[in-house]
Amino acid sequence: MKTFVAFIRKEFWHVLRDTRSLVILLGLPVVMMILFGFALSSEVKNSNVAILDYSNDDASRLLIDRIDQSQYFSVKERLKTEAEIERVFRRGEARLVVIFPQNFQEDLSHTNQVQVRFIGDASDPNTSNIVINYASSIFRDYQNELNEQKKLPYTIETETRMLYNPQLKSSYNFVPGVMTLILMLLGAMMTSVSIVKEKETGTMEILLVSPMRPLLVVLSKAVPYLFLCFIDVVIILLLAIFLLDMPIRGSLPLLLAESLLFILTTLSLGLLVSAVVDSQQTAMFLSLVGFLMPALVFSGFMFPIENMPLPLQIVSNIVPTKWYYSIVRAIMVKGLGFSYVAKQTLILAVMTVVYLTVAIRKFKIRLA
Amino acid sequence: MSTVRVENIKKTYEKGQVLALDDVSFEVKSGELFGLIGPDGAGKTSLFRILTTLLVPDAGRAEVAGLDVVKDLWKIRQIVGYMPGKFSLYQDLSIEENLNFFATVFNTTVAQNYHLIEEIYVQIEPFKHRLAGKLSGGMKQKLALCCALIHEPKVLFLDEPTTGVDPVSRKEFWDMLDRLKARGITIVVSTPYMDEASRCDRIALIQKGKILELDTLDQIITRHAQNLYAVDADNRYNLMNDLRKNTEIVSAFAFGEEQHVTLPPHFQDKYLSEFLKEKGHTGIKVRKIAPTIEDTFIKLMLENQ
Numbered sequence: 001m002k003t004f005v006a007f008i009r010k011e012f013w014h015v016l017r018d019t020r021s022l023v024i025l026l027g028l029p030v031v032m033m034i035l036f037g038f039a040l041s042s043e044v045k046n047s048n049v050a051i052l053d054y055s056n057d058d059a060s061r062l063l064i065d066r067i068d069q070s071q072y073f074s075v076k077e078r079l080k081t082e083a084e085i086e087r088v089f090r091r092g093e094a095r096l097v098v099i100f101p102q103n104f105q106e107d108l109s110h111t112n113q114v115q116v117r118f119i120g121d122a123s124d125p126n127t128s129n130i131v132i133n134y135a136s137s138i139f140r141d142y143q144n145e146l147n148e149q150k151k152l153p154y155t156i157e158t159e160t161r162m163l164y165n166p167q168l169k170s171s172y173n174f175v176p177g178v179m180t181l182i183l184m185l186l187g188a189m190m191t192s193v194s195i196v197k198e199k200e201t202g203t204m205e206i207l208l209v210s211p212m213r214p215l216l217v218v219l220s221k222a223v224p225y226l227f228l229c230f231i232d233v234v235i236i237l238l239l240a241i242f243l244l245d246m247p248i249r250g251s252l253p254l255l256l257a258e259s260l261l262f263i264l265t266t267l268s269l270g271l272l273v274s275a276v277v278d279s280q281q282t283a284m285f286l287s288l289v290g291f292l293m294p295a296l297v298f299s300g301f302m303f304p305i306e307n308m309p310l311p312l313q314i315v316s317n318i319v320p321t322k323w324y325y326s327i328v329r330a331i332m333v334k335g336l337g338f339s340y341v342a343k344q345t346l347i348l349a350v351m352t353v354v355y356l357t358v359a360i361r362k363f364k365i366r367l368a
Numbered sequence: 369m370s371t372v373r374v375e376n377i378k379k380t381y382e383k384g385q386v387l388a389l390d391d392v393s394f395e396v397k398s399g400e401l402f403g404l405i406g407p408d409g410a411g412k413t414s415l416f417r418i419l420t421t422l423l424v425p426d427a428g429r430a431e432v433a434g435l436d437v438v439k440d441l442w443k444i445r446q447i448v449g450y451m452p453g454k455f456s457l458y459q460d461l462s463i464e465e466n467l468n469f470f471a472t473v474f475n476t477t478v479a480q481n482y483h484l485i486e487e488i489y490v491q492i493e494p495f496k497h498r499l500a501g502k503l504s505g506g507m508k509q510k511l512a513l514c515c516a517l518i519h520e521p522k523v524l525f526l527d528e529p530t531t532g533v534d535p536v537s538r539k540e541f542w543d544m545l546d547r548l549k550a551r552g553i554t555i556v557v558s559t560p561y562m563d564e565a566s567r568c569d570r571i572a573l574i575q576k577g578k579i580l581e582l583d584t585l586d587q588i589i590t591r592h593a594q595n596l597y598a599v600d601a602d603n604r605y606n607l608m609n610d611l612r613k614n615t616e617i618v619s620a621f622a623f624g625e626e627q628h629v630t631l632p633p634h635f636q637d638k639y640l641s642e643f644l645k646e647k648g649h650t651g652i653k654v655r656k657i658a659p660t661i662e663d664t665f666i667k668l669m670l671e672n673q
Contacts, residue, residue: 006472010461017460202456206515209420209450210473211442365441367422 003212007220014194015224025190029182029232033239036174044130045071050094052079059105063142067098072134089121096120096131108146164249164333171244176328177301179236179259180321183229184295187266188273189287191225195274196283205367214363218275222267229263230256249335258331258345262324265348266291268355269320275362295321323347371523371554372396372419376428379414379577384426388414390577391428396556396570401549403568404558405665411577412558413453416527419556420450433522446474449521451512453528453558459501463492463511466500467518474519484551485514488544506537513544524548526557530564542567562662573665580668585661592664594618595633597640598626602651610647621666628663 016022049067053060068075076094079085088094099117101107107114118135120128147155165172195218198204207217233256240246248255269291277283296302298316305316316322323344330336338345372395379389389411396402404412417423419432421441430437435444457466467489471478482489488510495503500511509529516524526545530538542564545555549569557568565571565585572582581588601607604625611620611627616639618630629640637654644652659667 003472003475006469010458010465010469013461013465014458201459202452202454203458205422205452206450206456206470207473208422209445209448210470211446211475212473366424367417 004216004220007212007216008223011194011220011224015228021190025186025228026231026235028186029178029236030239032178032182033175033236033243036178037171037239037244044127044134046074047072047095047127047131048076048093049073049135050077050079050085050088050097051075052082052085052097052099054102055100055104055106057103057105059108060100063100063139064098066138066142067135070134070138072131085119089119092121094121095128096135098135169244169246171240171246172329172333173301175236175240175244175246176325176332177299179233179328180262180299180301180325181292181295182232182236183259183263183324184266184321185287185292186232187225187229187263188270188291189284190228191222191267191270192273192277192283192287193280194225195221195271196277196280199278200280208365208367214365215360218271218360218363221274222264222271225267225270226260226263229266230260233259233263246332248332250331250337254338254341255328255331258324258327258341258348261345261348261352262320262327265320265324265352265355268352268359271359272355272362275359275364294319298322299325301325320348320351369398370395371398371400371433372402372556373431374415374419374428375430377415377418377425377430378427379411379418379423379425387577389418389425392574392577392579393428394572394579394582396554398554399549399552401545401555401557401567401569403565403571404556404574405560405562405565405571405661406558406574407560409576410574412574413527414577415574416450416452416525416556416558420448420525421445446519447522449516449519449524451516451524451526451529453531455508455512457500457508457512457515460499462497462499463503464496466511467514470515471518476519478518481518481520484517484520487547488517489514505533506540509533509537509541513541517548522554524553524555526555528558528560530559530561538564562660562665565661571661573668575665575669575672578672580665580672589659589661589664592659592667594659594663594667595631595635596657596659596663597629597631597637598623598653598655598657599629599640599644600626600651600653601644601649603649606647607644607649610644610649614643619666619670623662628657630663630667 015025051064051067053064064075067073073096077088079088079097082099085097088097097119099119101115104114104116116139118132120132122128162168198207237248237255241248270287273283273286273290277286298305298312298319299321300316305313305322308316327341327344327348330341374395375393377389377392380387392411392415404415406412414423418425418430418437421437421444424438432444433447437444458469461469467478471481492503492507492510492514495507500508503511513526513529516526530541533541538561545557545567549555559565568585570582570584571588573580573588581592583591599607599611608620608622608627611617611629616632616635618632620627620629631639637656640654641652644654
C-alpha cells in the first residue's frame with residue numbers, strides 16, 4: 001500500500017510539473033465550450049437575403065419588413081432583374097433570394113392564390129434548408145393572419161411542441177458532446193502516453209528490475225488522470241450552467257457518478273494502448289485516429305446514428321462514447337433517472353473491466 | 369562459490385537475423401568485481417538484460433545468486449541492483465524524490481540503508497532539490513548508483529556506468545565500486561574503456577557476441593605476449609602505409625601519435641629501423657614496449673576474424 005501511495009505521488013509530480021500538458025488538460029474543455037457555445041453555433045442567425053420585388057405593393061413591403069426584422073435574416077439587397085440572382089449567389093452576398101411576382105397583393109386578395117419563389121444556395125444544404133424553413137414560417141404566419149378574418153372550410157392546424165429543448169438551443173446538444181469528446185481524448189491519450197513515456201525514457205527498465213507488480217504500475221498511472229478528468233467534467237458543467245444557461249434537469253450526483261465510470265472506461269482504454277504500443281508517437285496517433293475519430297463519428301453527437309447504414313450502426317455499439325453521450329443527454333437534458341440509463345451504464349462497466357483486464361494481461365513484465 | 373553463472377547463452381534479435389550473444393559461458397565469483405570489456409555492439413547490454421531478467425535467452429541458462437533468470441524472475445528482481453547504460457531516472461523528479469521513490473519501490477527506506485550510499489550521497493546532497501534532468505553527467509551517475517544501491521542488493525549490474533563521464537568522475541566512480549566490493553557486494557560492470565579493465569578483479573573481453581578471453585588483466589596480457597614496438601617517423605602518413613604493406617609485420621595500428629607494430633617473435637627492432645630507412649623515412653624512432661590491454665584486445669580481435 002505504501003508503495004502504491006508513493007507511485008501515485010510520483011505520477012502527480014509528473015503531471016503537475018509538465019505545465020504544457022496541464023494547460024492542455026485543463027484549458028481544452030474551457031476552449032471547446034467557449035468555441036461551441038459562441039463561435040461554432042449550428043443555429044443560423046442574420047442570414048443575408050436579397051429581394052426581387054416585381055409588385056412593390058403594401059403586402060410585399062410588409063413581408064419584406066417582417067423578414068428584415070426577424071433575428072434570422074437581414075435584407076441586404078434589392079434586385080432589379082432575375083439576371084442579378086446568379087451574381088448575388090456567386091459572390092456569396094446572400095443565402096436566400098425571395099421573389100415576389102407582379103400584382104402580389106391583387107392576386108392574393110382576388111384570386112386567393114399567389115406564388116412566391118424562394119431561391120436558396122444549396123452549396124451548404126443544411127443551412128439553406130434551415131433558412132428556407134425560417135422564411136416559410138414568416139409567410140405562413142402572415143397567411144394565418146389573413147385567414148383569421150374568413151372561416152375556411154377545411155383547415156388542419158399543426159401545433160408543435162419541442163420537448164426538453166423548446167428553444168432549440170444547440171448547447172443542449174453540444175455540452176454532452178463536448179464532455180464525451182474531451183474525456184475520450186484526454187483520458188485515453190494522456191494515460192497511454194504516460195506509460196509509453198516510461199518505456200521510451202528507459203525508466204521502465206529500472207522499474208521492471210524491481211519487485212513492483214504490473215497491476216500496481218498500471219493502476220497508479222490512471223489515478224492522477226482520473227482526478228484531472230473529473231475536474232474537467234466539473235469545469236464543463238460549471239460553464240454550461242453559468243455561461244450557457246443550460247440547466248441540469250436530472251440528478252447531479254448521478255451525472256457525476258456516470259462521468260466517473262466513463263472516465264474509468266477511457267483510462268482503461270488508454271492503459272490498454274500503452275501496454276501494447278512502444279513509442280509515445282504511436283500512442284498519440286492511435287489515440288487520435290483510433291479513438292477520437294470513432295468517438296466523433298459514432299457518438300451521435302455530430303451525425304445521427306439512426307441514419308447510418310446497418311453495418312455502421314452495429315459498429316457504433318462498440319464505441320464507448322455512444323453510450324456515455326446518451327447517458328449524459330438522458331440525465332442532463334431529459335432529466336431521467338438511473339433506471340433509464342441502467343443499460344448504458346452496464347455496457348460501459350463491462351467495457352471497462354474488459355479493457356483493464358486485457359491491459360494488465362498484456363503488460364510486459366520483460367523488455368521484449 | 370559463484371554468484372553469477374552463465375551457461376551457453378545465445379540471444380538473437382529480429383527473428384534470428386541479428387546474433388547478439390553466441391554461446392556465452394562464464395562465472396562471476398562471490399564478492400568479485402567483474403568487468404565485461406568490449407566495443408559498442410559487442411553484446412554487453414544484451415547480457416546484462418538477460419541477467420537482470422529483462423530478456424529471455426534463446427538458448428542456454430543463467431543463474432544469479434543461485435536463482436534462474438527465467439523461472440525465478442521475481443526473486444531475482446528483489447536482490448539485484450541494476451543501472452542501465454542510458455540514464456534512466458525520472459528527469460522531472462529531484463534527487464531526493466528519485467531516491468525516496470526507488471527506496472519505496474523496493475519496500476525499504478532511505479534511512480534504513482543510508483550507510484550504503486552515504487559516501488556517494490553526501491557528494492550530491494547539496495543539490496538534493498535539483499531535478500535529475502538538470503544534473504551534470506557525473507552527478508547523474510552518482511544518483512543512479514545510489515538508486516541502484518538503496519535496497520542493499522546482493523549483486524550489482526552496472527552497464528557502461530562511466531560512458532559520457534569526465535575522467536575525474538570516472539576515477540571517483542571506480543573508487544566507489546572498490547568500497548562497495550569491500551562490503552561484499554558482487555559487481556558486474558561493463559565498459560568500452562580498456563583502461564578501466566585494470567580496476568576489475570577479472571575481466572572478460574567480449575566482441576561480436578563472443579567472449580574472446582577471460583581472466584585477470586595481467587594473466588590475459590601475459591598469455592598473449594607480443595613482440596611489440598612503438599614506432600614513429602617524420603612522415604606519419606607514409607609510415608603507416610609502409611608498415612601496413614609489409615607482409616612480414618603481423619600487425620600495425622595507430623596508437624595516439626605512434627604506430628604499435630607487432631613483429632614475428634624472432635624479429636628485433638633493428639629489422640624495423642632498417643626497413644624504414646630503406647623506405648626513405650627520417651626521424652625514425654623505434655622502441656620495444658610491453659603490451660597494454662588494448663594491444664592484447666586488438667590482437668585477439670584479429671585472431672578471431
